[in-house]
Amino acid sequence: MAGSVSRLPRDPGPAGWNALLPDAAVPVHQEGALNADWLVIGAGFAGLAAAYRLAQLCPGDRVVVLEASRVGEGPAGRNSGFMIDLPHDLASDNYGGALEADLAQTADNRRGIALAAEMARVYGLSAEAFVQSGKINGAAGPRGDRHNAEFAEHLQAMGEPFEMLDAAAMKDLTGTGYYTGGLFTPGAAMIQPALFVRSVAGGLVSNRVLVFEDSPVTGLTRKNDDWIATTPCGTVAAPQVILAVNGHLQSFGYMPRRLIHVFTYASMTRALTDEECARLGGAAVWGLTPADPLGTTVRRISGTGGDRIVIRNRFTFDPSMEVPDARLTRVGKDHDRAFADRFPMLGSIPMEYRWGGRLCLSLNNVQVVGELEPGLWSACCQNGLGTARGTLAGMLAAEAANGVTSAALERMRQAEAPKKLPPGLIARAGAAARLRWGEWRAGAEL
Numbered sequence: 001m002a003g004s005v006s007r008l009p010r011d012p013g014p015a016g017w018n019a020l021l022p023d024a025a026v027p028v029h030q031e032g033a034l035n036a037d038w039l040v041i042g043a044g045f046a047g048l049a050a051a052y053r054l055a056q057l058c059p060g061d062r063v064v065v066l067e068a069s070r071v072g073e074g075p076a077g078r079n080s081g082f083m084i085d086l087p088h089d090l091a092s093d094n095y096g097g098a099l100e101a102d103l104a105q106t107a108d109n110r111r112g113i114a115l116a117a118e119m120a121r122v123y124g125l126s127a128e129a130f131v132q133s134g135k136i137n138g139a140a141g142p143r144g145d146r147h148n149a150e151f152a153e154h155l156q157a158m159g160e161p162f163e164m165l166d167a168a169a170m171k172d173l174t175g176t177g178y179y180t181g182g183l184f185t186p187g188a189a190m191i192q193p194a195l196f197v198r199s200v201a202g203g204l205v206s207n208r209v210l211v212f213e214d215s216p217v218t219g220l221t222r223k224n225d226d227w228i229a230t231t232p233c234g235t236v237a238a239p240q241v242i243l244a245v246n247g248h249l250q251s252f253g254y255m256p257r258r259l260i261h262v263f264t265y266a267s268m269t270r271a272l273t274d275e276e277c278a279r280l281g282g283a284a285v286w287g288l289t290p291a292d293p294l295g296t297t298v299r300r301i302s303g304t305g306g307d308r309i310v311i312r313n314r315f316t317f318d319p320s321m322e323v324p325d326a327r328l329t330r331v332g333k334d335h336d337r338a339f340a341d342r343f344p345m346l347g348s349i350p351m352e353y354r355w356g357g358r359l360c361l362s363l364n365n366v367q368v369v370g371e372l373e374p375g376l377w378s379a380c381c382q383n384g385l386g387t388a389r390g391t392l393a394g395m396l397a398a399e400a401a402n403g404v405t406s407a408a409l410e411r412m413r414q415a416e417a418p419k420k421l422p423p424g425l426i427a428r429a430g431a432a433a434r435l436r437w438g439e440w441r442a443g444a445e446l
């Protein structure tokens with residue numbers, strides 16, 4: 001299939017994490033007619049993991065990565081930076097699902113995190129970019145406490161370690177009395193997402209691995225034994241291609257009406273003063289996901305760009321994969337309210353950056369990893385957990401294309417395809433209403 005690419009990515013608002021970092025070098029665009037052994041399209045978690053694994057598996061081969069935007073400006077640089085090992089089904093009440101499936105998913109997520117940890121080690125990333133510190137599910141009232149208790153039971157059944165935190169421990173950590181409890185699990189990694197992907201992309205570049213930015217693929221066609229990708233200033237011909245574009249898989253003509261395109265949003269404060277940090281109290285660095293999957297994620301960060309707080313909430317269903325600019329203003333009000341509820345001691349600290357970014361989900365919570373057509377591989381549809389599952393998908397696509405098998409790849413192979421969505425309007429109205437209902441039920445967690 002493929003042919004011309006129907007839509008290129010548009011990312012709403014500035015990527016705050018990337019804006020904190022020193023300016024990147026001038027981008028290298030793809031120009032002229034290039035040949036490669038491997039072409040990877042997309043330089044998010046999936047694309048970078050695929051390129052890294054290809055460089056390991058085929059050290060003599062030339063690998064070209066084409067990214068439509070700058071590395072760190074797309075969704076991979078826009079997320080909240082929780083690389084989560086445990087089940088994280090956003091459609092559930094408490095992230096958990098069926099025991100067997102959750103055990104397998106946890107093992108697979110850990111393979112993704114292990115590869116990320118390996119890349120962090122090989123490329124000398126700082127603890128600000130990647131650290132395996134675990135994470136907390138924060139509860140803000142009886143409903144959240146109940147979700148955490150249910151999830152803890154599920155973890156017990158899975159044989160997973162966890163620690164319950166009471167309100168006082170949560171206040172010691174976060175400085176706010178907003179949280180009534182917490183559930184700590186040790187396996188997650190925390191990343192500064194833009195620093196992570198920029199450092200990995202920088203580490204990958206060699207005389208064998210070329211990363212071109214601001215080089216969107218506008219067409220992809222098969223000619224004899226090669227796939228030919230067209231960019232605004234040239235072409236890349238390669239016999240093997242890995243599509244690592246998450247929901248934009250659909251823009252290449254694959255999985256029509258099977259992918260659910262959702263945006264979520266974040267705001268980041270300006271740098272806090274020393275006096276404000278002292279007034280807030282708590283630890284200088286922490287991160288919590290909400291006990292209710294549709295609630296508010298909060299990170300307190302301290303590093304490049306100073307001490308700040310990052311708030312993420314709201315999901316919107318946007319089948320066009322684009323959102324109007326006014327949306328950021330609207331959801332910004334929810335961020336300001338969530339901030340004011342949690343940090344009344346800080347008064348009204350302005351948000352310096354507000355942004356949104358795409359997620360790609362499937363109705364049955366499956367990824368699309370495997371061969372779409374001869375020589376054309378997919379590492380897409382990360383179901384909202386792309387830091388870990390995107391890394392896993394890219395790694396497995398590279399391994400599959402090289403005949404390397406594993407239990408994780410076998411599971412991907414045996415998984416169902418993403419379920420077909422019900423026809424147009426019904427799917428649109430139904431999905432939007434479901435998100436709104438879920439957010440309303442999240443109550444204090446939002």
Ligand SMILES: Cc1cc2nc3c(=O)[nH]c(=O)nc-3n(C[C@H](O)[C@H](O)[C@H](O)COP(=O)(O)OP(=O)(O)OC[C@H]3O[C@@H](n4cnc5c(N)ncnc54)[C@H](O)[C@@H]3O)c2cc1C
Pocket residue numbers: 005007008009041042043044045046047066067068069074075076077078079080081082083084215216217218244245246248263264265266312356357358359360379380381382383384385386387388389390
């Ligand atoms: C505010 C927010 C918070 C989030 N928090 C978390 C979190 O805490 N933990 C977590 O796991 N996930 C989180 N996510 C989701 C996570 O960011 C995504 O799941 C992840 O980025 C997907 O990784 P990926 O590599 O598959 O795709 P992407 O990161 O989307 O990378 C795909 C790349 O392909 C490029 N591309 C698309 N089309 C083309 C083309 N035609 N030519 C060339 N390049 C193209 C895009 O520009 C993009 O850079 C969050 C997302 C947002 C927006």
